[in-house]
Amino acid sequence: MKIYYTDTFKIPLPENHSFPKDKNYLLRKRISELIDDQAVDMRVPEPASDEDILRAHDPAYLKRFLKGELTDKEIRRVGLPWSPEIVRRTRYSVGATIAACRTALNERIAVNLGGGTHHAFSDHGQGYCYLNDTVIAARAMQAGGRVKNVLIIDCDVHQGNGTAAILKNDPTIFTFSIHGKNNFPFQKETSDLDIELEDGTGDAAYLAALEKGMTASLDACDANLVIYLAGADPYKKDRFGRLALTKVGLAGRDRLVLRHLGQAGLPVAVTLAGGYARQVMDAVDIHFQTLRAAVDFYYRKKTPAELGIAQFG
Numbered sequence: 309m310k311i312y313y314t315d316t317f318k319i320p321l322p323e324n325h326s327f328p329k330d331k332n333y334l335l336r337k338r339i340s341e342l343i344d345d346q347a348v349d350m351r352v353p354e355p356a357s358d359e360d361i362l363r364a365h366d367p368a369y370l371k372r373f374l375k376g377e378l379t380d381k382e383i384r385r386v387g388l389p390w391s392p393e394i395v396r397r398t399r400y401s402v403g404a405t406i407a408a409c410r411t412a413l414n415e416r417i418a419v420n421l422g423g424g425t426h427h428a429f430s431d432h433g434q435g436y437c438y439l440n441d442t443v444i445a446a447r448a449m450q451a452g453g454r455v456k457n458v459l460i461i462d463c464d465v466h467q468g469n470g471t472a473a474i475l476k477n478d479p480t481i482f483t484f485s486i487h488g489k490n491n492f493p494f495q496k497e498t499s500d501l502d503i504e505l506e507d508g509t510g511d512a513a514y515l516a517a518l519e520k521g522m523t524a525s526l527d528a529c530d531a532n533l534v535i536y537l538a539g540a541d542p543y544k545k546d547r548f549g550r551l552a553l554t555k556v557g558l559a560g561r562d563r564l565v566l567r568h569l570g571q572a573g574l575p576v577a578v579t580l581a582g583g584y585a586r587q588v589m590d591a592v593d594i595h596f597q598t599l600r601a602a603v604d605f606y607y608r609k610k611t612p613a614e615l616g617i618a619q620f621g
């Protein structure tokens with residue numbers, strides 16, 4: 309199974325910044341230690357091009373982001389200081405989601421060991437997100453001609469507000485977000501399907517809600533490709549989560565999503581999105597569980613739907 313990583317492109321951050329800058333590296337290390345290197349193929353992707361990015365973003369915003377001309381206020385809204393290094397890392401991170409989508413179409417699943425920057429709008433960034441990798445990648449696949457409709461399943465604990473806003477008038481990409489009702493972003497956008505959860509929601513209630521959301525989303529759109537944002541931040545010990553899922557519950561979430569997609573015979577690109585556990589290794593554990601579930605999905609037998617066999621009854 310192919311895994312695309314970009315943590316080798318370092319970004320300068322002030323001391324004690326709340327962005328978990330070592331998380332993706334620690335995760336990659338864990339994968340190389342614990343998953344047979346025959347089973348995974350880890351690669352640095354190609355960077356996203358301007359042409360790719362402009363399918364989701366305002367040209368003036370992109371130009372100012374690339375040239376370092378964003379205002380202090382715009383940069384504060386993102387919460388990550390602008391630097392040439394962050395431009396480079398962002399391009400590669402978006403490229404990793406594009407690569408994961410392209411690979412998933414041939415190999416049923418692939419992973420970006422990052423991405424899920426779903427708070428980026430067409431003309432501004434927010435919440436650690438400058439560019440929206442999900443929308444850029446979905447539209448890159450459509451432009452390539454192999455994909456008509458895309459389903460986005462956003463299980464990060466925060467609403468995918470940028471994604472919803474960019475895709476508001478796009479009937480070809482269905483957005484499903486399951487998130488904390490009282491959590492950031494405080495002004496929500498309207499996804500095609502939003503499921504809002506109260507503070508303190510635990511495993512059983514979360515999984516029941518997700519089950520309904522998966523069925524409804526798959527019924528509502530005729531997708532050829534899925535992008536799954538597997539945020540680790542619904543975890544009970546997450547600093548920014550407000551929900552109360554356990555690691556076992558989060559592993560169940562991954563299996564639930566992938567079971568539905570397997571039954572539907574749909575290819576899926578997985579991105580990691582947020583994860584701000586007080587102990588960084590807890591976030592690494594949760595993302596690692598997602599990786600394990602993805603590897604299992606890659607190696608399992610093809611379903612009748614994937615083999616193109618009609619099912620009756």
Ligand SMILES: [Zn+2]
Binds near residue numbers: 464465466581582
């Ligand atoms: Zn989040």
